[in-house]
Amino acid sequence: MTTPADRVDRGKAARKRVTRSAHADWLPPVDRPDPVAVLERQGRDRLPELLPIRYGRMSGSPFAFLRGAAAVMAADLAAQPNTGLTVQLCGDAHLLNFGVYASPERALLFDLNDFDETFPGPFEWDVKRLAASVAVAGRENGHPEAKVHRAVLAAVAAYRTSMRRLARLGELAVWYERIDAESLVPLLRCARRRGRAQASLTRARRRTSLQAVGKLTEVVDGRRRIVHDPPILEPAGAADEASLRKIFSDYRSTLSEERRLLLDRYRFVDAARKVVGVGSVGTRCFIVLLAGRNSDDPLFLQIKEAQKSVLEEHLPTGPYVHPGHRVVAGQRMLQAASDIFLGWMTGPQGRAFYWRQLRDMKGTADVAGMSPGGLLDYARLCGTALARAHARSGDRIAIASYLGTADTFDRAVTGFALKYADQTTTDHVALGAAVAAGVIRSAPGV
Template sequence: MSTRAEPTDPAHRAQPAHRSDPAIRAAQGKTARKRVPRSAHARWTPSVDRPDPVGVLERQGRDRLPELLPVRYGRMAASPFAFLRGAAAVMAADLAAQPHTGLTVQLCGNAHLLNFGLYASPERPLVFDLNDFDETFPGPFEWDVKRLAASVAVAARENGHSEAGTHRAALEATAGYRAAMRRLAGMGELAVWYEQLDADSLLPLVRSARRRRRAGSSLTRARRRTSLQALGKLTEVVDGRRRIVHDPPLLEPAGASDTAALRKIFSDYRSTLTEERRQLLDRYRFVDAARKAVGVGSVGLRCFIVLLEGRDADDPLFLQLKEARISVLEEHLPNGPYVPPGHRVVAGQRLLQAAGDSFLGWMSGPQGRAFYWRQVRDPKGPADVAGMSPADLAAYARLCGTALARAHARSGDRVAIAGYLGGADTFERAVADFALAYADQTTHDHATLCAAVAAGVVTAAPGV
């Protein structure tokens, strides 16, 4: 069993400000190479007491909705990449068993390829950024980088790319991270805080005309993904009233008791917003609610969507209420600054994202369960990773690495991290080697899950 990673020096503890001389901070980053040489990140050997991956998943499922667990296992059994998406707890234990740099940032905690994308900022322009924070927690910066690179390698293999192409794509993810972190290390505090990847500015980064056309098409689709579009997809008119559709087991209307509880939670949630956001929310009225199964690793957590109506029936707002648990990282790292899990998720998202969700908030609900609220369908553009060529995947991986560095630079000591990374490509080559080795591990773990399903150890509902 992996052990909790202890801080090796004061740099491990998350600090909101770094007031020492930049040269001293860069030297501190270089000193971290003595603890963990950059080349050492290439190593991946499972520990002799490595937890059984299916056992890890089963422990996570003990307090989830049992009727949805087959959906979770079915989704994870679909492919090695789907397994990796849902197995953040498995990889967290694996990373915790390795030496770490002690250079702490606010981790995303589940920084795989599909947890990046386009979304609308409060000012409405589309930006490219991280978009999932259920596992966010302070920890060593390289844990997010390694998870991103591993997801790139698994996706490349599923796309049938060569080993050389797979390695190149994983290398690009880490190279993008290193280049961005070194650039951010030379910038002032406000400049870093306001840094963002504007969607329209991404097009010049896409070299080929074909990739520019594909990127432009993705932006167009993302701008169309609005609450009004969701109204037609997620609702229907019943007896003259708008209601959320019934699509069991993925989408089921909330019963009377759940609806009453949601109305109470909604009132509590309102109090966590800033005054101007409360006034905006007060312009909407509660119409309907439904339980929804979301994602892969999150399936089984209590999650509801709430339909609100503004000026009229054609002015909808969809909010999601999702249960927050302790992060998969928490058992392996020193205590974080936020005890309620909902507060942890919201604070982490606000710290990592360049432009936050206007309706992001948190509260405790029935039976002491923690929840957080966010918009359901603000314009987003998920990447079609499965359809990417080797060149497209490498370019997209570099973009994700760039976005991850921007997020990390807001919370960690970017100067120290840049000092650790250095000007050579030693770190990225090592992490790319790790990514291929961990892709092998993921394939093995996926096969273990499939064998458990075939043996009846766990029940899976494929294709749901």
């Protein structure tokens, strides 16, 4: 059996593969793939009529570009040496993929909340994506460069110090670790930020299936239907609805017995295709309205297509053959508590999907409106949450040993993030040039 001392030695040995200061390096290689070509290749298996929406959203700003360019950054990270200290990666750990949601016990937790790209890989890839997103967001908000630097450094330092704290805990203590969103409000240094945070939590508590019914449905000829709001929300055609009804039973089989019993108490009402996010635009995504005891007892489920993770072509084969299973298993591994309706199945044409609740008190921070102090606090919180997630699946003792007590890693990754923010701006300009030249079509503002 490997002892804690052995794991400490493993972490220190990883410094010989990649020194901590080496993480500061970023210089695009001469054979770096064209970022627009990477996006176009990724779009080949997506719905072509929705791709202009994706490019329109990504064209909006460097941060929007970063959100949609997980495949671009994955290729860039893969071109660098890595530590070999593997965790279950989120795969897309930018600032807006953290947020609050309700646990099965109805407590509001703060955690990672997007797992489409989850895959086993070197821990620093998630840290670098988070750090780069802080740098891009800070610059986009017009913050002074010194304060951008401080916010990035805070995120990485929080990751390192949290991982070192978790390395000293027992296995069950780490597994039960969670970040209670309500407990965070008093920790904010500014009274105004405390007020805004409390208001955000209040709004999150209202984001339920019942609220979604009021926003996303209407009564037509005495029957409740999902509204028609093309191209963002379009009722499923007869063929799609028939397919969704058919695969519903396959999804049901991936739930535990008590959750199947709960699901069986709901009946199918309506379904629609929905465009979501930035990175996911073009994948097949549906929402399904179910009714329980009566029409005032709704449940909205979301069905998202699961494709290959953007990390897969750069890393050894993962443990899951089914992409939907990969997403669900990764989410359960990384989150402190997960949606009780998470499940997966194979749909028409052999496409993989996963199911989850559409709204379950979910909320995300308004990064675009953050002050320098607010961004620093939020970046620190995200770094803490990322360390907690990684500690569940990776060797936290080895990672903590690699990171060490000094801020060498923090400063190096901060240097990388600031350089990669420059790269993101350059890539965003390239996307705009491709749109202007007619190479790709863009539908801004949708």
